[in-house]
Amino acid sequence: MADATALLQLRGISKGFPGVKALSDVQLTIRRGEIHSLMGENGAGKSTLIKVLTGVYRRDGGEILLNGTSIDARSPEEAQRLGISTVYQEVNLIPHLSVAENICLGRQTTTLGFLKWKEIRQRAEKALARLGIEIDVTETVSNYSIAIQQLVAIARALDIDAKVLILDEPTSSLDEKEVEALFTVLRKLKAEGLGIVFVTHFLDQVYAVSDRITVLRNGTYVGEYEAALLPRLQLISKMMGKELSELEMKAADRVATKAGVTPFLKLKQVGRKGSLKPLDLEIAAGEIVGLSGLLGSGRTETARIVFGLDRADCGELQLDGKAISITSPRQASGLKFGFCPEDRKVQAIIPNLSVRENIVLALQANRGWMGYVSRPTQIQLADKFIKALNIKTPNPEQPIRLLSGGNQQKVILARWLASNPRLLILDEPTRGIDVGAKLEIEKLMAQLTGEGMAILFISSDLEETVRNSHRVVVLRDRQKVCELRGEEISEKNIMHAIAASDSDQ
């Protein structure tokens, strides 16, 4: 009987924020003794759902049943008292306290207000023993590795009588061996009858431990599946909202493949420990190379290395046949690289400065502080790009923060175009902008490559990737899995490549 084993049930959950419907009619059922993966692309509503469940947000509608009784947690503390514990991606322990103190913090046993240290230590040791770990609990937490800290956080979460354990991206900063150790612990807890919710982007890990999978997309419930009965390809197609049958690509929709141009930038086995496994990548003038893969697959990580934001710790970068090392965005910009980052608000716009100043910034930074771009030239540049990119702003002196997302994105594009780059890296350039602006940006990409610019194009939108790329490099789990060219480029092939498990390789 399904209901007898249902430990936690979320029914018809909806949650809105001003201007956005984050969740509508979402459900999730966790049974005793199961590991349940919650899957979805960026913006699918996973973290909102978890925040609703743990009392960080108040839900607008729906019902949460724990052991058949309706609950309504108003804070994470209350949720924890009810038996729902959460461990976040960023370990939130207090680094300078001991392991024992961290585990027992806020629920110490006292006599007349005095701490009973011996009991606290024993309790911590017992909590860790449950996970099969033996460490010195009097040692300061920050002296242990991230993996151990993660386990301590889990021990802390389990110290009270947890019934449901939620793990939000627990493996992002762990290496393979540490992940395996974590999974051993999870299987042990599962055997004890705990319900475990597991959120991750790594497909291999989902299939390694999950019993069931719930998929969300755009804030709606797609379905619940038995992990063993859901092929990877099906899972990806459900996450991305594409039926496999839809995916036969019409050749006419796609740009023609470039041939016979020598690449000017080559990455040879370039990698970085913890973020990207060594990969090869080449790009030639006039070429759009698409980087495809799920979030966290290494797309942005590749871009960051090329633009000098992170340093590669192995392999070689070659520019025009010469080995180079790029150590800062300033240097990359000097090599005529440009980068429109993914997080527009944090990484791109200078909110209170004008459209004109935002456009001029990269060019000016390139010329240095003595190479002042005169005011008339600045105004000319701003006017030119406002017209060319159809940026909607009352005047060039408008602070950029007052523009819409799409227009902000165009200003950031203009910033790099003004510095006339030979390689432009676009990380999700069309996210969160309206359809009109999207089409304009795609048109612009074609025009720029026609003039000889090379574009490294990162997008979660498969259709967009297929439509615009001359070549597509597919990444999975921080690793390049294949490169598609010409007729091979299709949504179906990309999905197959993303879905293939390591053993298929």
Place this chain on the structure above:
Amino acid sequence: MNSAFNSPTWHKLKWPLAALMLVLLYNYFYTPGFFQIEMKAGRLFGSLIDVLNRAAPVMIISLGMTLVIATGGVDLSVGAVMAISGAIAALLIAKGFALPLVLMISLGVAIVAGVWNGLLIGYFKVPPIVATLILMVSGRGVAQLLTGGNHIPFKHAGFEFIGRGYLAAIPFAAVLTLLLFITFVIISKRTAAGLFIEATGDNEVASRYAGVQTRVVQFAVYAACSLCAGIAGLIATANLAEADPSAAGIGLELDAILAVVIGGTALQGGRYFLAGSLMGAILLQTLTTTILTRGVPTQWTQVVKALVIIIVCLLQSEVFRRSFQRKPATA
């Protein structure tokens, strides 16, 4: 300068300007002789001249402080740097060094102090308050060690000119302030430094992504601020004709920060207004001078200053002003 009354600069400057006008208006009616300026032996004398002369150190420091605050930082060590540069200058004069050498060494040490701040803040990411607090406390100690805890009096007509001299009938300190102001404005408006500083203060991450060397910007502003403090230290020392490291520049860091805030530069960083900072410094000094000449007990000085500052800051707050705007009347 086109449509000057519509520019953001004017919108920021009008409130401190209005406050200054009010205080001056009060003095016009109630303080006899406040606006009198006399020419004696080729020098101008009067309360207004006195205000400019006395405000010079804070005005000069507020110029450097404006740049620091524009990057989102703050420099609490300026008072201590004043004490150090003054002490070094006095010691070197006592040892008979030539004036150019005295100036170069004492100001050079001030710049080194700023580079130290820049290193902690830009490179090691120590929060600006903590980094400059270290120098605020230790710097004064260093100055006292240098002088063995004593006052160092000296006689040197050339050096004393910096603090007491007159140029074209105007106090030299005021002339120096004006020159520094012009220099800072030129650097801000005729080089890209202004854009880099404002961009760094408004969004450091995005500036770095756009290729701005935000670390270099931070080094430069703290060095510039310390240089200003060094110059202010020389003026104060020359004015007294002695170095007094335990008293020089005490509390001046707060006056300078206040002047910058009154002048319209936000503590969060971003847009900055050099002219506003100068106006803020003049407002603070005018208040002090008014209170003194009106014979109000000096204990009141800080309280009255605080009141005026609260009013100016509230006027600058959009939230505050909006709360007084009437909703459109409904028929």
